[in-house]
Amino acid sequence: MQTITFIGNGNMALSIAKGLKGKYNIEVVGREMEKLDRFESGLESRIDKYLLDGFDITDRTILLCVKPANVEEVGKQLKGKARVLFSVLAGTSLEKLKKHIKSKAVVRAMPNLAASVGASMTTLTGDHRFQREAESLLGAVGDTLWLNSEKEIDIATALAGSGPAYLALVAEALADGAVKQGLKREDAMAAMRGLFNGFGKLIQEVHPALLKDGVMSPGGTTAAGYGALEKGNVRSACMDAIEEAYKRTKEL
Template sequence: MEQLLLSVIGGGAMGSALLRRWVAAGVYSPKQMALREVDKDRATALQQELGIRLLADPSEAGEAEILFLAVKPQVFPQVVAEIGQPAATELVISIMAGIPLQQLQQAFPRQKVVRTMPNTPALVGAGITAICYGPGVTPQQRDLVERLFRAVGQVVTVPESQMDAVTALSGSGPGYLAVILEALIDGGVGVGLPRPIATQLAVQTLAGTAALLQQEQLHPALLKDQVTSPGGTTIAGLQVLEQAGVRGALMQAVRAAYERSRQLQGS
């Protein structure tokens, strides 16, 4: 049996997405990865799909070089109690919102710890993950962490003081954009488009705009000016958005999510 290199605790939406991408990208072979998932049906389905190992006992997770925590922050104390002190593990990586490096280090005093915040587009390999490192993480370990998350999208490194802001913007951002898309689709239906066509138009417009901004490295304001002709349709719509305070509402949404993330970290 191959040496166990990565143990994943939690096979929910993000944990399973990461496992699928790592297998597809060949980051590790399936036999080098193991999963601990309390939902037996979900665990069995992932094992059959990916060929990974399943951990019957949580303490077995400590036999891997890397322990990857993909569970809800509320169950973190229970997970720590079940795993115990991992004997072979050198690095602990967390995607749990609101669990600071200090708390991770207290739970795993012999290991190096890393805190990350991926977002849901990682499910299709188009996410972005913010990473902050605990004391003593080596350059080789940093390279490994970034390799893991580059398999599901882009990577940025930030100080831990900015993780609540990351959570508010990129972590919660897909929710804001989904509301905007839903409103655009309903608007299209309201002016006579069939819903499937309105949905296709709105989704591709968002995806294409993001791709254009990224590829051409355009500032959003510049792109807005390029598509806004004097007395045209776009400026008529933009005037309504300004009158409704959409720009300010989005900024306030990020602020509210930021404050809530800070509250959760302190709870």
């Protein structure tokens, strides 16, 4: 099996590693062996562990999962030149990656936390020579979409990368609404999970507008609830969320 070298051992790295486990040999590089041990425990699989300082990346396939602000510091501690660098750092340009970490090729990837259950929506851009390899690697943890520019991946980061947090807010609010009206908490949570499970399948086949029209009968319950959402400017707030997240991506 091909070996993937993770540099960084945070939540995103662990989520991706869970998806790749069994499909690739995994080695992880970090600052503290104690945290690397916890990473291994969370992965529930033996891995090769290395400390960051002086680590040689020569001819390795690197998956960079550190915080965007730490790219320069991390780059100073690495030796050699990687075969290819796949970066999951939000808002970190190809130019900046090339400046601080030596690699023959660079690809940006933006997965989300659903990678841990093999259901990420990962957007990609960068060196076209590695498009197929990037799609294969990140395809092991869900769907992939290759984009032709860094502007596009930054916008997609605001949608697919940050999206789980937005949907989590909606899910929690809907369940809270049901509890407010008198449904038991455990029943509200079960109903909400069933809703999202079914909706996730429907949205793959049906346009959102058609899905909405199909369930909204004249003067019915859905129309009443939908009107409340429009009154609360939920549509506008969602669009603003993408805009603000995109702006923050550029700032990073």
